[in-house]
Amino acid sequence: MTYKVPPEPAAKRIALWRRLKGMGAVYLQNGVCLLPQTDEHMLQLKILENDATEMGGETILLSTTSLDKKQEAKVIARFEADRDNQYREFLGKCEAFEAKIAKEVAKQKYTYAELEEKDNDLKKLQSWLEKIRNLDFYQASLSALATERMKHCETVLADYAQRVFDANQGL
Structure with missing residues (x-):
């Protein structure tokens, strides 16, 4: 898709992006x-x-094909790089999640x-990972690490x- 929209109001242009x-x-x-050509994307x-x-x-909406495998690989690499950036951010949040629990354990809270x-934090992480996976059209390199x-x-x-449960048993 190629597009050109007026610069103002910026909120609409940003919403499109x-x-x-x-x-x-x-x-x-x-x-x-x-985007990969799918019925949903269309x-x-x-x-x-x-x-x-x-x-x-x-x-202008166009259906395109690459000129050769090298060009196709460049495009796929762009998709993978975007997803790997999201997976990196996700992995950082997982680290923070684990650190919070370790802190509670250390305080015996x-x-x-x-x-x-x-549990709510974990559900947010699960939801976020699912959103990234839904956009990971070409199995980015950090996909397996994020799953693990x-x-x-x-x-x-x-x-x-x-x-x-053990600490509150009998209370």
Whole structure:
């Protein structure tokens, strides 16, 4: 999709950009982005085309093919780099999650309120990983590591939950 929309109001232009990034689009340059061709992407791009037109802009939707395998590999590498950046951020949040639980264990703070909070944090991490996976069209290099780290977070929380249950048994 190529598009050109008026610079003002900026909020509409930014919303369009966010929606494209939220679909997993990679930008070749300002106003030129790519997505794998799927029925869902085509539907969403048609909706965005309409939105851009309502903003006073214009779009062109194209189906493209690469000239050769080297060019195709460059495009795929862009998609993978975007996902790996998201996986890196996710991995950092997993590390922070594990550190929070380690802190509670060190203080021996085994309350149901803390467990509920950590359970909600884990659910957010699971949801976030699922969103990244949905945009990982070409299996980025950090995909497997993110999956393993998610399993580790789940194990850490299960261990903490058992400590909470044990500490509150008979209370």
